[in-house]
Amino acid sequence: MATASRWSLLVVSALLLAITLALMFDDVILYLVFERLLEWKINWPIKIIVGAAFTLFNFALALLIMRSLVRKPQTGAEGMIGEQGTVTGVAAHEYRVKIRGELWRAQALERLEAGEKIVVRNMNGLTLEVAPLDK
Numbered sequence: 001m002a003t004a005s006r007w008s009l010l011v012v013s014a015l016l017l018a019i020t021l022a023l024m025f026d027d028v029i030l031y032l033v034f035e036r037l038l039e040w041k042i043n044w045p046i047k048i049i050v051g052a053a054f055t056l057f058n059f060a061l062a063l064l065i066m067r068s069l070v071r072k073p074q075t076g077a078e079g080m081i082g083e084q085g086t087v088t089g090v091a092a093h094e095y096r097v098k099i100r101g102e103l104w105r106a107q108a109l110e111r112l113e114a115g116e117k118i119v120v121r122n123m124n125g126l127t128l129e130v131a132p133l134d135k
């Protein structure tokens with residue numbers, strides 16, 4: 001488990017660096033516009049300060065992009081799998097479960113009781129396939 005976490009950290013770090021370097025391209029364009037086309041002569045301390053500010057901005061932007069890429073989906077079947085809820089009603093072969101404040105129709109391989117905590121394993125149409133939380 002620790003190796004997988006190190007591997008994913010390495011991949012995320014490499015992608016973050018790649019995105020930061022790609023976003024630094026706009027700094028080069030600004031340099032070319034100001035120095036070459038407008039013929040402005042800018043002192044080195046100002047170049048370093050502005051370059052550092054753009055680099056920090058680009059790094060923060062790349063970090064936000066990476067966070068949005070690794071975030072779990074919030075909608076659809078992908079967003080429901082792994083969610084936890086409570087059984088609110090029991091019928092013959094069907095259950096009513098409450099997840100995120102919404103009532104859903106559910107099926108389970110095992111017998112569930114009202115009030116029991118469940119976790120969503122799969123979604124088939126609008127019917128959830130659930131299992132007891134402790135199993």
